Amino acid sequence: MFVRIVKMHFEEDKIEDFLSHFHKNKQYIRNFNGCRFLELYQDKNQPNIFFTYSYWEHEDDLEKYRHSELFKKVWKTTKEWFNAKPEAWSVHKVVSLP
Numbered sequence: 318m319f320v321r322i323v324k325m326h327f328e329e330d331k332i333e334d335f336l337s338h339f340h341k342n343k344q345y346i347r348n349f350n351g352c353r354f355l356e357l358y359q360d361k362n363q364p365n366i367f368f369t370y371s372y373w374e375h376e377d378d379l380e381k382y383r384h385s386e387l388f389k390k391v392w393k394t395t396k397e398w399f400n401a402k403p404e405a406w407s408v409h410k411v412v413s414l415p
Contacts, residue, residue, distance in 0.1 A: 318353065318372055318373065318374055318410075319372070319373055319376070319407055319408065319409050319410075320370060320371070320372055320373075320407070320408050320409070320410055321369075321370070321371045321372075321373060321379055321405065321406070321407050321408075322368060322369070322370055322405065322406045322407075322408065323368065323369045323403055323404070323405045324366065324367075324368050324403060324404040324405070325366070325367050325368070325369075325395070325399060325403045326365060326366050326399060326400050326401035326403070327365045327366075327367065327398045327399060327400060328365070328398055328399075328400045329364075329365050331398035332364065332365055334398060335367070335395065335398050338391070338394055338395060339357060339395075342387070342391050343355060343357070345387055346371070346382075346387070346391070347371075349378075349381075349382050349385070349387065350378060350381065350382075351373050351374040351375060351377075351378020351379065351381070351382070352371055352372070352373060352378070352382065353372040353373065353374060354370070354371060354372035355369065355370070355371045355372075356369070356370045356371075357369055358370070365400070376407070379407070
């Protein structure tokens with residue numbers, strides 16, 4: 318399993334649009350084959366910056382999602398509201414303390 322982190326910067330006046338769009342699609346993303354966990358974070362000091370954290374069973378599960386109609390639909394709308402290029406990382410969890 319690995320973690321996918323995506324950092325997104327939005328136009329200030331598009332934050333509510335993004336949140337609404339995310340909430341409409343979050344269960345579909347979370348229930349996509351191979352996705353085991355999904356969270357959305359908002360920066361405390363720069364409210365137009367958001368991060369998604371998703372846990373994936375295998376890299377090809379993420380790749381199947383990234384080539385799916387669901388991703389194309391969600392991303393097409395989301396990227397219209399960016400004010401900077403998104404950044405993404407795929408990482409392995411080394412330590413987790415509950």
